Amino acid sequence: MTTTSELDGTDRTSPPPVALAECALLLRPDDDVAVTTRELPAGTRVLLTTGEIVLADGVPRSHKLAVRDVASGEPVHKYGQSIGRATADITAGDHVHSHNLGMDTTARVHEFAAVHNELAAPTGPVRTFEGYHRANGKVGTRNFVGVLTSVNCSASTAKMVAGQFSGMALDAFENVDGVVALTHQSGCGLVPGSEGANMLLRTLRGYAAHPNFGGLLVVGLGCEMVPVRSLVDGLDLPSDTIVRMLTIQDTGGVRATVRAGVELVKEMLPELDARRRAPAPISELVLGLNCGGSDGYSGITANPALGHASDRLIAAGGTSILAETPEVFGAEHLLTRRAVSEPVGRKLLERIDWWQDYAVAGGGTLDNNPSPGNKAGGLTTILEKSLGAVAKAGQADLAAVYEYAEPVTERGLVFMDTPGYDPVSVTGIVAGGATVVCFTTGRGSVLGCRPTPSIKLATNTEMYERMTEDMDLNCGRIVDGTASLVDVGDEIFELIIAVASGARTVSEELDLGQEEFIPWQLGTVT
Numbered sequence: 001m002t003t004t005s006e007l008d009g010t011d012r013t014s015p016p017p018v019a020l021a022e023c024a025l026l027l028r029p030d031d032d033v034a035v036t037t038r039e040l041p042a043g044t045r046v047l048l049t050t051g052e053i054v055l056a057d058g059v060p061r062s063h064k065l066a067v068r069d070v071a072s073g074e075p076v077h078k079y080g081q082s083i084g085r086a087t088a089d090i091t092a093g094d095h096v097h098s099h100n101l102g103m104d105t106t107a108r109v110h111e112f113a114a115v116h117n118e119l120a121a122p123t124g125p126v127r128t129f130e131g132y133h134r135a136n137g138k139v140g141t142r143n144f145v146g147v148l149t150s151v152n153c154s155a156s157t158a159k160m161v162a163g164q165f166s167g168m169a170l171d172a173f174e175n176v177d178g179v180v181a182l183t184h185q186s187g188c189g190l191v192p193g194s195e196g197a198n199m200l201l202r203t204l205r206g207y208a209a210h211p212n213f214g215g216l217l218v219v220g221l222g223c224e225m226v227p228v229r230s231l232v233d234g235l236d237l238p239s240d241t242i243v244r245m246l247t248i249q250d251t252g253g254v255r256a257t258v259r260a261g262v263e264l265v266k267e268m269l270p271e272l273d274a275r276r277r278a279p280a281p282i283s284e285l286v287l288g289l290n291c292g293g294s295d296g297y298s299g300i301t302a303n304p305a306l307g308h309a310s311d312r313l314i315a316a317g318g319t320s321i322l323a324e325t326p327e328v329f330g331a332e333h334l335l336t337r338r339a340v341s342e343p344v345g346r347k348l349l350e351r352i353d354w355w356q357d358y359a360v361a362g363g364g365t366l367d368n369n370p371s372p373g374n375k376a377g378g379l380t381t382i383l384e385k386s387l388g389a390v391a392k393a394g395q396a397d398l399a400a401v402y403e404y405a406e407p408v409t410e411r412g413l414v415f416m417d418t419p420g421y422d423p424v425s426v427t428g429i430v431a432g433g434a435t436v437v438c439f440t441t442g443r444g445s446v447l448g449c450r451p452t453p454s455i456k457l458a459t460n461t462e463m464y465e466r467m468t469e470d471m472d473l474n475c476g477r478i479v480d481g482t483a484s485l486v487d488v489g490d491e492i493f494e495l496i497i498a499v500a501s502g503a504r505t506v507s508e509e510l511d512l513g514q515e516e517f518i519p520w521q522l523g524t525v526t
Contacts, residue, residue, distance in 0.1 A: 017045035017052055024065050025300060025479070028080035033064040033096050035078075035296050035378070037479055040065065046093070053093035062296035062442075062460065063378040064096040075104055079299065081331070082106070083384035101380050103367045108333045110349060112342035117395040119315040127316060129285065130277035130501040131435075132211070134238040139284040140211035141435045141500040143272060144451040145179040145265055147217045148208060150231055151187025151224035154247075157254050158183055158219045161261035162514075173273040176214075179265055180450040182207060182517045188224040189525045196523025197225070203405040203519040204231050206431030212451035214275060215242040215268040217261055222249030242268045277502060283317030285500055286408060288434030288452070289392040290323060292422040295377025295442025297459040299388020301488070302440035302475035306457060307394030308489025309438070309496060310413070314396045319411050321434055322393045323418040324425050325351050326359075329366045330383035331390040335415065339398040347401040351417040369420055373443040392440065404520050405431035422447050423516040426454070431519075436500050438492065446470050448512025453505045455495060472505055 024034035040059045045052055048067055059065050070090040075082040087102040131139040147158040162181035170176055190197040208216055208231050220228035228245045244264040251257040287310060291298060310320040332352055339345035359366050367382045379385045399412035405428045408414055416432055418425040426437060426449045437452050442459035444467045458464035461476035473495060477483035499505055
C-alpha cells in the first residue's frame, strides 16, 4: 500500500509482508533461526506465527534469519541443536552470522548404542550393477592401470609413463579406463615404524589392492625408505592383478625407466581389455561420502538426500564410509548414540579428542575449520557445519570406526578418521576400498579421485546452473520446491548404480583425479 504525506509530500511505500515459509526454511519448530531461500533486503516484513518482524539489515540467500530474540551468551539453535552462542543480543529479524554468533564450548552428552534405526528393507528383485569381478571376490567399478610410486623421487617418471597413454592411445582397448599415475610428496626421510610412515604405507597398499586396478606398475628410485616391494609384499592382492615393478637406479635412469614402463603397461593392455563387466549385487558396492565447499543449504538438500541414498544401499547389504573427523565435531553425539556398541562409539570420541589436541598443538581450534567460502555461503561455526555434514550418513547404525586408509571390512555405515581437507580425505576413503564416491558441494568444488568415480551433487540451483559442466546432479530443487528430499535421494541412488556400471561422471570426462591423490602426511621428516 502506498500513501503520500500531506505535509511533506514524501512517498511512503510499505512492501507487503511475506510469510516465513515463502522466504526461509525453519528446520525445527523450536529453532531460533531459519535459512533464507532468497535474498531478503533490509525492510522486508516477514510474518511469523508470533507476529510480524521487519528486517533492519539485509540477509543473503542461504544465510540465517533470527525468528526469535536470543540474549547474548545464550545458545542459538538450528536442526534442533546448538550451533553456537550469541556474542551479542539478537533480535528477531536479525541476520545471524559471525558478527553475533560464536562457538558453544558446552560439553555434549554422549550416549552409546541408544538408538537403532531399522532401515526399510528393499522390495522387488535384488538390485545389481555391472562390475568387474576380481579373483578375490571383490567387484570393481572401473578397470584402470595404476602407476604407483613409492617415493616422490619417482613421481615425474611415473607421470611420463602414464602420459604416453593419454588421448587416443587407448582407443584400441575400450575396456581399459585409463592409465593413472599416483604420485605423492613423501616416501623418504620418514622415521621407520612411525605413525606417518605407517599411514603412507597403508595408503599406498590400499590403492594397490583396490578392485578398480586391474594392473599395477610400481615405480621407485631404488634407495628410498619405502621400497617398491613394500607396496605389494604380503598384500592380499587378487591373483588376476598384473603387477610389475621398476626402480630408476636399477633400470638405468629416468629415460630408460620410462621406456621400460611404457612397454610393461603395453603388455598388460590386451589381457585387461579382455575383461568384461558382469552383474553383481549392489551389496558389493562401497560408497564414499564426502562434502566440500559446503554452504547453508548443504545440510538441507544434498547431504540428507545422499543420506537417504546411503540408507538404501546399506539396506541392500552395501557399505558407506563417512569421514572428515573435524567436520563431525559438534555432531558426534548423533553418531555415538547410533553406534552398534559402546566400544565403537568410544573409538569415534577418541579420534575427536586426538583432533582437538592436534588443533591446539598447531595453534588453533576445530572451530577454525569453516573456510571463507563456507562462511560466504552462510555457515558460521564448526558446530553448524558438522550438524549438516553428518546428514550424509542417513539413519543407519554406525557399525565400525577405522583409522585413516585402513581396509574397510565391515558392511553397513562406517566412519573413517580423515582430515576435512577434501583431497586428503577422499584419498583415505578410496584407500579403504570405496568404489564410488558421492561428493556434495555448495560453493562448487570440482574434485575427482582416480581410480574411483566421483559423483558431484550440487546443493543449490544457482551454483548448479553456473557450473553445470562440473556437476552431476542438482539437489537444490529441494529448496526450490520442485522435488522432494526422498525423490532426489532416490535419483542419487539410481545414479550411483549407473555410475558403478560404467556411466561416466563429469569429473571423469574432464580426466580429473590424478593430481588429487594426496595421502595424509604426519610425523617427523628427517
